[in-house]
Amino acid sequence: MAAILEIENLQTQFFTSAGTVRAVDGITYSVNHGETVAIVGESGCGKSVSALSILRLIPDPPGRVVGGHIRFMGLDILALSDAEIRKVRGRRIAMVFQEPMTSLNPVLTIGRQLTETLEHHLGMGREASNARAVELLGMVGISDPQRRLAQYPHHLSGGMRQRVMIAMALSCEPELIIADEPTTALDVTIQAQILELMRDLSKRLGVALIIITHNLGVVARYADRVNVMYAGKIIEQGSALQIYHQPSHPYTLGLLNSVPRLDRPRQAKLDPIEGQPPDLTRLGAGCAFQPRCRFAVTRCAQEIPPLETVSEGHVSACWRRDDLGEKMRDAS
């Protein structure tokens, strides 16, 4: 399958009074047509920034994409004019944000927020866009869609609002939807519903999906391929199966051990990764995970490990990915 999105050595930085934040520090990945790709990592590792960079939504100042390439369906995203990127936003690449509570405009009706994209991108009239809005709300499982059009976001629960966000994202039939932690702010039961909904719709409509999350459990169920991020870099990349059954980076392993798993005895103890992620303004010379790594050796503090192949389609940036292999997994 052909890649619709290719990101190559993307670097995004924030220039703040505290120094330059290397929020995204040279990441490379691709998304194929109709595929679901997950980006996983702890809070602050650059997931949102990498996603916002794709639509050129980084607030400037203080931030800027300082290097790399983003190619989407033959377009060089970073070279597009403002008018051209606006034709991509919402029309060909849509986004669902983390906070359904604050991501919808409180003073505009649900209907208005749905129809404005249809009117703007597809040139639909009032009536056509209203009819389409009703259809979209029905599609994401909102009852009584006609009546909802006149309601405001505060009339809806968090889960409902996220459904509205998804309807908004789907409205112009984009080729790619980026969902930035679409369920983090929701109840566990609602989380599953929303994720199922997104998976079903993306499969049915052939939309590619980038799901950003810090929950590896989500990844295992919904993603085809996974990028694990740490401190602005991708440190492991592979299929969901590979990442789940053959984690080849101590950080990925730590993430796996910090979520409950169905294939482990219930009593197995969950241990969160100790320590804090590094300050992105002053990254050291070696592996960024080294201060927290149980497997670190001298070399780790001196040289940054490159991404290297573990097996077909599976790469990891760890000096000890080979010689640790089995041992690492046993130790957990």
Place this chain on the structure above:
Amino acid sequence: MYAYIIKRLILMIPTLFGAAVLVFVLMRLVPGDVCEIKMAGDGAFVDPEAIEICRQNLGLNDPVYVQFGQVIWGYLTFDLGTSMWTGRDITHEIGLRFQLSLQVAFMATLVAILIAIPLGTISAIKQDTWIDYVVRTFSIAGIAMPSFWLGIMIILGLLITTQAWFGDPWMPPIVYVSPFEDLAGNLSQLIWPAVATGYRYSAVATRMTRSTLLEVLREDYVRTARAKGLLERVIINRHALKNAMLPVVTIFGIEFAFLIGGLVVTEQVFNLNGLGKLFVESVETSDFTMVQQLVMLVVVIFVFMNFLVDLLYAWLDPRIRYA
């Protein structure tokens, strides 16, 4: 909603009553009264008996509660009484000037809105560029420059430019004509004080518009709007401004009420016969009845503007529901 409006209107009564008591008491705490000022104000000797008779006639010797009772009774019967200084009917005296003051306040507020919202918006969008600095300097100048001084400059400017262009100096007319009789004549008189005060009052609102808009532009829903590919113009107009208007509306409401009675010096400069001038004269002459009614007028407008602002809030922000 209607229940809420009625409730608010009823709640105005204790507020107004409290204000009436306060003005009544404060006026009587100031030493001297209208009779002393009228008869002995120039320092000449006056028979104390004559002053006494004057007081007797005006009811100033009645017990305070009787005097206050009369004030309240006046409100209940829509009779504002007569001026202690001139003996003229207060409703008539205030009415004469109210039209002018209301119009100036209205126009000045309009000028302020027309200046503040576009400039505040541009300033926020172009934050930290030279445009932003120019706008901010312009609005700080508005605060720094007293409006009477600006008024004098406007009059001088008018005199000089008309002299240079038409050979004859022209000054705004001094006598008020109703806009319904002669709109051009009316505007040619009042537009200048409206600009002079409106500019000053735009300053606070410009800065408020700028700062709230900057805040709103950082909101998640603005990012959502951007991610939808909307034009920046639409994002500002549809998504940001309505949200940013809440605090700005409050400022305009309060300023409007103030403008009604507070334009003392500006009225002087432009030779306007407005409420501000009447106010000062009445205080100087200890004209208790007139001051009482003028203050109450301002209080009523203030309370009403507050009410109006609250209704506007509900209209701007659907999350606000009054019950």
